[in-house]
Amino acid sequence: MSGASKGSESVKTPVWRLQRSPVESVKPPVQRSPVSISWEQSLVEAATAIYEGRVDVASEILTHLSAGPNPMGNSEQKLMGYMLSALKSRVNPVDYPPPVAELFTEEHLLSVRSLYDVSPCFWLGFRAANLAILEAASEQPSTNKLHVIDFAIGRKEQYDSLLYELSMRQAGNQFTLNITTLADSIIGAERLRMIGDRLSKVAAVMGVRLVFNIVSQKLSELSRDSLGCEPDEVLAVNLAFKLYRMPDERVSAKNTRDELLRRVKGLAPQVVTLVEQEMNGNTAPFPMRVGEALAYYRALLESLESKFVRYDSERATRAEEGLSRKLVNLVACEGRDRVERCEVFGEWRDRMGMAGFELKSVGRVVAKYLEAGFAFPLQEGFTVKEENGVVCFGWLGRTITVASAWH
Template identity: 70%
Template structure:
C-alpha cells in the first residue's frame, strides 16, 4: 500500500525502491499470501514501468484465459453459488407464469455451462404432464466464439435424454444496435429471462468510451421486455475509484479468493495452477492498466444497482425460500464460505 500511495502521488522512484526491496525478500510462492504478494508486486511493477514489465492485456482474450475462467467458476463455491442463485430467480419467474412451459434464456456470456445443467435438472423435476422447453440464445463475441458455444450446445444436448426436457440452443452474433425480440427469436408464449452473469464488468462504460456499451446493453435488454434479468458480478472497486482504493480492494478480494481455492478439497494441482495464473492476469490488468487497456472493471453492488435502476429495472429481492436453500447449499461446501442478504441482493464470500 505504501508503494501504491507513492504511485498515486507520482513518486515513481520511491515506489520502485519499495518494490525492489520487497522483491528481494524470500518468497517461496507456496501459500495464498505469498502468491498474492507475488501477483501484486508484478502488477505494481507494470504500473511503474510498463515497457520493462508489460501488463496483461491481450492475454485476457486468449483461449488459455477463457479456460482459466471456466475452471475458476467450477472450482469456487462462491461463483457456483452465484450461478445457482441466478437459476433460482429464473425459475421463480416461470412459477409466476404457470400457463406456459416454455422458458427462453438469453445469455450474453455462458461462463459456466453447469448453470444450465442445473436449470435442465430443475425444470425436469418441476414439469408435470407437459414436457418443458428450455430455449437458450447464446451471444457470441470476442471472448466466447461460435465454435466454443457450439461445443456447449453439444454437451447440453446430450443431457436432454436424461432430464426429458426439450432443449433449443441458438448461437447468435449481433451488434448491440441490432438486438431485438425478433432477431433473438423471442416468442409471445414463453417466459423470457436475460442472464447477465460476469458480462458487464468486461464492458467499457462512460468513463472509458463515449459509446458506453455497458449502459447500451442494459437499455437494449430493457427493450426486450424480459420477465427477469439476473446480474451476477464480483464485489470489488475496479472501475472509477482512485488507484489506492482499487489496490486495496484487489488485495482483499484476490486474497480471499486465493485462500478459498487453497483450502479447496479434491482440486487437481493442474486445475489450481490454471486458475491461479488466470487470477494473476486479472489482478495485473485491474491494477496496472488504465483506459481501454483495463479490460476488467468490476463494481460494488450499490453501483450495479444504481446502473440497473437508471436503465429502468426494478430490484426484486430473492424470496425467503431461495435464501434458505442457498445457505444450505453453501454450508454443505464449507462452513468457511459465507452468505448474507444485503440491500436486496445475495452476497457470497469467504470467511465474511
C-alpha cells in the same frame, strides 16, 4: 456508493445456510503476522507514490520488496508476488508488459471457468441465478416455454442444473427451454456449438425439449424479433459475470455497458439475473484500488486453499493463474487496456435503476430452496447471507460475489 456487503458472519458449522440478520464483519481466526502487514503497507505506499508522480520512490520500495524471498507457496506469498508484478508493470510497462491481450485468450478463458467451477462463491452465484429464473417461470404456470438469453455462457454446467430442475417440474407437460447466446471475440461460434451439442444430449436424457440458438449481432441490432422471442414464453436474461468486462463511460463515450442494459430492458424480460464480483476496481483512486485489490484477492486466494476447493488441485491451480492475470491487469492498466472493471453492488444497483430495472428479491427464493431440503455440506469459512433482497457469497467476513434479480 456502498456495496451490498463488506462483511458477513463466519460459518460455524460445515453447512450452507442462509443468514438473515445483519451482522458485523469478523476477522479471520488466524492473525496476520507483522511481516505481512508491513509488506502490504509498503505496497500501498508504492501505489501512493506512483499516484503522486514520485516514481523513483515507488521503484525503490518495489526493489526492496523484490529482494526478499518469495517462494510463492501460500496465498499470502502469491498475493505479494502478483502485486509486485502489477506495480512493476505500472512503473515500467516496457520491461514488465502487463497482460492485456492475454485476457482474451483460450488459456485465460479456461482459467476463469476453472474459478467458476471450484469456488463456491462463484458457482453458487450461478445457482442463485437459476433459482431466480425458475421462480419467474413458476409465476406463469400457463406456459411451459422458457427462453433464456445469455450474453456470455460463463459456466455451461449452469444449464445442466437448469435442465434438471425443469425436468423435475414437468409433471407430464414437457418443458421447452430455448437458450439464445451471442458469439463474440471471446467465445466464438464453434465453441458455443460444442456447448449446444453437449446440452442437447443432457436435455435428451432429462426429457426436456432444448432449442439452442447462436446469433451474431451488433448491440444496436438486438430486439425481440432478432433474438427469436415469442409472446407465449417466459423470457429471462442471464448477465452472470458479463458486465464487468464491458467498457463504461470512463472508457468510451459509447458506454456499451449501459447500452446493453437499455437494450435488455427493451426486450421486456420477466427477469434479469445479475451476478458480479464485489470489488471496487473501477472508480476508486489508484492507491485505494490497490488496497481494495489486496483485500479482495487475499480473501479469494485464501478460499482457494481450502480443502473444499483443493480436492481438484489442477483446476484450482489453473484458477490461480487466471487470478494473477486479472489482478495485474486491474492494477497496471488504465483506459481500454484495463479489461475488467468490477464494481460493488451499490454501483450496479444505481446503474440498473437508471436503465429502468427494479430489484426483485432473490434472497427469498434461495431461502425456499434451502428450506426444501437442498442444503449441502460446505466447508467452514464460506458464507452465504441475504441482505436487502440480494445474496452475498463470501469467505471469512469478506463478500466475494453478489447475486441479484431484476425486472
